[in-house]
Each structure stands twice: as C-alpha cells, then as structure tokens.
Amino acid sequence: MTDKKSHPSLLGATLAIVQKDLAAEFRSRELFSAMLVFSLLVIIIFNFALELDIDVRRTVAAGVLWTTFAFAGTLGLNRSMAVEKDRGCMDGLLLAPVDRSAIFFGKAISNLVFMLIVEAIVLPVYALLYDEMRIFQPGFLGVILLGSIGYIGVGTLLSTMSVQTRMREVLLPILLFPVAIPVLLAAVKASNGILTGAEWAEIVTPINILILYDVVFLAVPYMFFDAVVEE
Amino acid sequence: MQSKPIALTILDIVSVIVLGISTYLALVFAPTEAVMGDVQRVFYFHIGTAWLGLLGFIIAAIAGIAYLITKDLKWDRFEVAAVEVSTVFFFLTIVLGSIWAYPAWNTWWTWDPRLTTAAVTELIYIAYFMLRQGLDDPDKRARFGALYTLLGGISAPITFMVIRLFRTIHPVVIGNQSAAAQGGFSMSNDMKVAFFFALFAFTVIFVDLIWHRVRLGALQEQVEQLKLKLSN
Amino acid sequence: MFLETTPDTSNYMIAGYVISFLTMGIYVASLYIRNRNLRQDQQTLEDLDRTESKK
Numbered sequence: 001m002t003d004k005k006s007h008p009s010l011l012g013a014t015l016a017i018v019q020k021d022l023a024a025e026f027r028s029r030e031l032f033s034a035m036l037v038f039s040l041l042v043i044i045i046f047n048f049a050l051e052l053d054i055d056v057r058r059t060v061a062a063g064v065l066w067t068t069f070a071f072a073g074t075l076g077l078n079r080s081m082a083v084e085k086d087r088g089c090m091d092g093l094l095l096a097p098v099d100r101s102a103i104f105f106g107k108a109i110s111n112l113v114f115m116l117i118v119e120a121i122v123l124p125v126y127a128l129l130y131d132e133m134r135i136f137q138p139g140f141l142g143v144i145l146l147g148s149i150g151y152i153g154v155g156t157l158l159s160t161m162s163v164q165t166r167m168r169e170v171l172l173p174i175l176l177f178p179v180a181i182p183v184l185l186a187a188v189k190a191s192n193g194i195l196t197g198a199e200w201a202e203i204v205t206p207i208n209i210l211i212l213y214d215v216v217f218l219a220v221p222y223m224f225f226d227a228v229v230e231e
Numbered sequence: 232m233q234s235k236p237i238a239l240t241i242l243d244i245v246s247v248i249v250l251g252i253s254t255y256l257a258l259v260f261a262p263t264e265a266v267m268g269d270v271q272r273v274f275y276f277h278i279g280t281a282w283l284g285l286l287g288f289i290i291a292a293i294a295g296i297a298y299l300i301t302k303d304l305k306w307d308r309f310e311v312a313a314v315e316v317s318t319v320f321f322f323l324t325i326v327l328g329s330i331w332a333y334p335a336w337n338t339w340w341t342w343d344p345r346l347t348t349a350a351v352t353e354l355i356y357i358a359y360f361m362l363r364q365g366l367d368d369p370d371k372r373a374r375f376g377a378l379y380t381l382l383g384g385i386s387a388p389i390t391f392m393v394i395r396l397f398r399t400i401h402p403v404v405i406g407n408q409s410a411a412a413q414g415g416f417s418m419s420n421d422m423k424v425a426f427f428f429a430l431f432a433f434t435v436i437f438v439d440l441i442w443h444r445v446r447l448g449a450l451q452e453q454v455e456q457l458k459l460k461l462s463n
Numbered sequence: 464m465f466l467e468t469t470p471d472t473s474n475y476m477i478a479g480y481v482i483s484f485l486t487m488g489i490y491v492a493s494l495y496i497r498n499r500n501l502r503q504d505q506q507t508l509e510d511l512d513r514t515e516s517k518k
Contacts, residue, residue: 154382161375165365174361178354179382182389189396209393216385224381227299227374258480270472273479280483319490323483330479334472436487443494450501457508461515 010105013098017106021080022113031079035118039072043126057130062191065126066147066184069119073151074176076114077159078169080107085163094229104225108156108218115148132195139194139203146210147187150217151180157221160228183213239442246439253279253432256425264422270334275425277327279433280320281349286437287317288352292384295377304452307373310380311363312444316437318356325349344394351390355383369455 008016025031046064050056084090084107093103123144127135134140155176162171190206192198257275264271294310297303328346329339340346359379366372 154386157378157382161362161378162365164371164375165362166367167361167365171361171365174358175379178351178358179386181351182386182393185390185393185397189393205396206393209389209396213389216389217382220382220385224299224378227378254480258476268470268472270475270479272476276479276483316490319486323486326482326486327479330475330482334470334475440490440494443498447494447498447501450498450505454501454504454508457505457512461508461511 008098008102010099010102013096013102014105014109017093017103018109018113021106021110024083025110025114031076031083031114032117034079035072035076035114036121038075039068039118039122040125042068042071043122043129047129057132058196059192061126061130061132061135061195062188065123066188066191068122069115069144069148070151070177070180070184072118072122073115073148073155074173076118077111077152077155077176078163078172080111080114081156081159081163082169090229100226100229101222103229104156104160104221107160108152108221111156112148112152115152116145119144119148134195137194140191143187143190143194143207143210146207146214147183147191150183150210150214153214153221154179154183154217157217157225157228160225183210183217186210186213235446239439239446242435242439242442246436249428249432249435253425253429256428261422261425262419267335270331273327273331275429276433277324277331278426279429280327281324282430283433283437284317284321284324284349284352286434287313287320288384288387291317291380295380295384298373298377299381302370304369304373307369307376308445308448308452309441310373310376311448312441314356314359314380315444316440318353318360320433320437321349321353321356325353342394342397344391347394348387348391352383352387355379355387359383369452 043064046068050060050064084093094100123135127133155172158175158179159172162168162175165171186206186209190203190210193203193206253275257272261272261275263269291310291313294306294313298306298310325346328349332341333339359376362379363372363376366375
C-alpha cells in the first residue's frame with residue numbers, strides 16, 4: 001500500500017502538511033483560542049461542581065485535567081478536519097502526489113501540536129490556581145505526552161471519518177470516547193500515581209499500556225488511512 | 232430475491248426447539264443453587280448471551296478486515312449482521328447480569344472490569360450504527376464500518392486491562408459469596424448439562440439470526456439499487 | 464460456608480426470563496417488519512420501473 005514511488009519523501013510531505021496547518025493557524029488563531037478558552041472554562045466549572053478543597057484536589061487533579069484535555073481535544077480535532085473539508089483542502093491534498101499516510105501523519109502531528117500548546121498553557125494555570133507545583137515533573141509531563149499521542153492518533157482517524165458523515169461534529173465524541181477510554185483511563189491512572197507519589201511498580205503498568213496503545217493506534221490508521229480518504 | 236432456502240426454514244425450527252429445551256433445562260432440570268436461590272438460573276441465559284456478544288464482536292472484526300482486503304460487499308452485510316445480533320444479545324447479557332447481581336451482590340451494578348468493558352463495548356456497537364446511519368454511499372459506509380469494528384475490537388481488550396488496574400478486587404457485597412461473584416460456584420453435573428446446552432442453543436440461534444439479517448441486508452441493497460436506477 | 468436457608472429469589476428469575484424472551488421477540492419482530500417493508504418497497508419500485516420502461 002505504501003510502497004508506491006512517491007516524489008517527496010514521506011517525511012518531507014508530512015512536514016509540509018504540518019507547516020501548512022501551523023502557518024494557517026498562527027495567522028487566524030481560531031482553533032487555538034477556542035480550545036484554550038474552552039479548557040479554562042471547564043476547569044472553572046469543575047472547581048465549583050466538585051468543590052475542590054485541598055484534600056479532594058489531590059486525588060482528582062489528574063481526572064479533571066484529562067477530562068478537560070479530552071473535551072478540548074475533540075473541539076480541536078473537529079475544527080481542524082472541518083476546515084480541510086469545507087475549504088476543499090482535502091481534495092487538494094488527495095490530488096497531491098504524496099503518500100496517503102503522509103496526510104495522516106501530517107494532520108496528526110499538527111493536531112498534536114495544538115493539543116500540546118493548549119496543555120502547556122492550561123497546566124501552569126491549573127498549577128497556579130490550585131498551588132499544585134508537583135505537575136512540573138518530567139514523569140508527569142511524559143505521561144501527558146504519551147496520553148496525548150494516543151488520543152490524537154485515534155482521534156485524527158475518527159475525525160476524518162466523522163467529518164464525512166451527515167452528523168459531522170456531533171458524531172466525533174460518540175465515536176472517539178468509547179475507543180479512547182483505555183488511553184484516557186491509563187493516563188489518569190499514571191498521572192494520579194505520579195502526583196500522589198505512588199511506587200514505581202504501580203505506575204509502570206499504566207505507562208506500558210499507554211505505550212502499547214500509542215503504537216497500535218498509530219499503526220492501524222497508518223495502514224488503513226487510505227480507506228478513509230478515498231472517494 | 233430468491234425465496235427462503237429450506238435449510239434456513241429447518242434452522243428456524245431447530246432454533247425454536249433448542250431454545251425451548253434450553254429454557255426447560257435452565258428452569259426445571261437444573262437444581263436450585265443453595266446460596267442464591269432461583270435467581271441463579273438466570274446464569275444459563277446470561278452466559279449464553281454473553282458468549283454471543285463476544286463471538287459477534289470477533290466475527291465482526293474479522294469480517295471488517297476481510298472487507299478491507301477484498302472490498303466485497305458481502306463481508307459488509309455479514310459484519311452488520313454480526314454487530315446487530317450481538318448488540319441485542321449483549322444488551323440482554325447486561326440486563327440479566329444486573330438482575331442477577333441485585334439479589335446476589337445487593338447492587339444492580341459494580342464498576343468491575345467485566346461489567347465496564349461490556350458497557351463500553353455496547354456503546355461502541357451503538358456508535359457503529361450511528362456512524363453508518365450518517366453515510367449514504369454504500370462503499371464508504373462499508374469501509375468506515377469495517378475500520379470502526381477493527382478499532383473497537385482492538386480497544387476493548389485494552390479497556391479490560393486498564394480497568395483491572397483500577398479495580399483489582401471484585402467487590403464482594405455479601406459475606407461468603409466471593410466464589411459466586413467470580414461466576415465460579417461449583418456446578419453440579421446437572422447444572423453443567425444446562426450450561427453447555429445453553430451455549431449450544433444460543434450458538435444455533437445466533438447462526439439463524441445472522442443468516443436472516445444477511446438476507447435482509449441483501450434485500451436492502453437491491454431496493455437501494457432499484458431506487459438509484461429509477462432516480463436516474 | 465454458613466448454613467442458611469436458600470433465599471426466595473424466584474421473582475428475579477422470572478423477571479430475567481420474561482425480559483429475555485421479550486427482547487428476543489422484539490428483535491425477531493423487527494427483522495420481520497423490516498423485511499416486509501422492504502418487500503413492499505421492492506414491489507412498488509418494480510411496478511414503477513415497468514411503467515417507466517413502457518413509455
């Protein structure tokens with residue numbers, strides 16, 4: 001499937017798509033500001049919905065953060081694919097003499113970059129608001145990265161599908177959440193373990209599951225992305 | 232559309248008979264379980280339907296891969312049939328489990344790995360149908376559906392693994408029922424007869440229903456083609 | 464294991480089996496109804512097709 005002779009290399013084509021997305025986004029900043037404001041609002045709502053006093057906060061921080069990222073993530077995924085579809089960019093990309101998997105990786109990487117930027121702003125804000133400085137340790141940030149990769153990997157594939165259906169945006173969370181439950185739960189478990197200073201033995205299993213999930217859900221879209229974009 | 236094959240009619244009759252026998256074995260033949268009482272008899276249908284849920288999920292994922300490789304729409308019909316029949320029986324498994332759990336564990340629901348994975352799987356099935364409903368082009372519908380069953384088929388076992396981390400011990404609500412809670416109460420020979428017959432009976436019913444559903448799918452396709460032909 | 468009298472849980476059992484047969488019945492009925500509707504559609508469309516081609 002991927003052996004056909006492609007003019008630009010897979011890497012080159014992927015990077016070109018990433019560059020295009022980032023350039024467009026830095027000009028308009030629509031997606032980014034929507035995701036960011038949304039995330040902050042969710043955190044404020046959680047604060048009052050869960051009455052986050054100091055004891056509760058310790059145990060639910062990971063859950064609150066991951067729920068926020070998951071919702072903001074669907075917002076971003078939907079928008080980024082809808083833009084391609086509406087402006088007819090997708091057809092242009094499909095006509096270009098590049099491997100289809102370059103389109104997948106390109107979209108996935110730019111989605112990941114958006115999500116990571118949002119996380120890079122939300123995490124310090126959360127840390128400041130709740131005086132939770134343990135967020136800034138390499139282990140915790142690594143888990144955030146691993147979780148985001150898996151979530152975006154499967155999310156990019158599913159958003160390419162949902163944007164072509166009649167229900168469009170509404171369908172993405174319905175398709176994505178049941179399939180993404182393992183990555184979200186493993187990420188919550190691992191982040192929570194790190195925040196509460198659990199033993200390494202307790203954290204290593206969810207981290208292994210995260211890595212397994214990331215590998216599988218990057219490999220499957222890579223193999224079958226053709227099936228989603230061809231007309 | 233060819234008329235109904237004789238083999239299918241025979242299978243229909245056999246299905247009804249085995250369902251009757253299985254019900255008799257479960258309700259009358261098998262002895263009453265001493266600790267839980269009559270409600271334990273729900274177990275035979277609970278396991279029978281759960282087996283179909285699992286079988287259908289595996290068949291659907293395999294049919295999905297077969298479709299993606301061959302692009303033959305017959306695999307798509309097969310996949311839809313497997314998912315639809317499984318959805319119905321898996322729903323039944325969850326409801327029966329809940330009915331059994333209330334007197335046995337004193338709760339309708341626990342967030343144990345098996346229950347949670349079952350619920351998530353049922354949601355994947357429902358999402359699958361919503362996805363298909365939003366697509367008009369049969370090829371695209373088939374491709375997306377196949378891919379989604381494949382994703383679901385991979386993620387469900389990982390879900391099971393993850394939830395086991397959260398709930399390592401199955402909650403035991405009433406004293407000494409931990410064995411029953413695991414579904415591993417010691418079965419007498421008569422219970423085993425009823426148990427294995429239920430598995431057999433539900434497998435026959437499964438094949439019968441899938442066959443009907445595949446034929447329905449073929450008919451649907453013909454009608455769609457007729458509509459297309461007329462609109463041109 | 465303690466010696467207890469077997470609790471009477473037959474109501475739950477009856478509920479379980481009633482729901483089982485009800486669900487299966489509804490599903491079979493839905494298969495039947497969908498099949499019948501499609502056959503009617505097919506019939507109408509074929510009639511239409513025939514009158515079209517006569518013109």
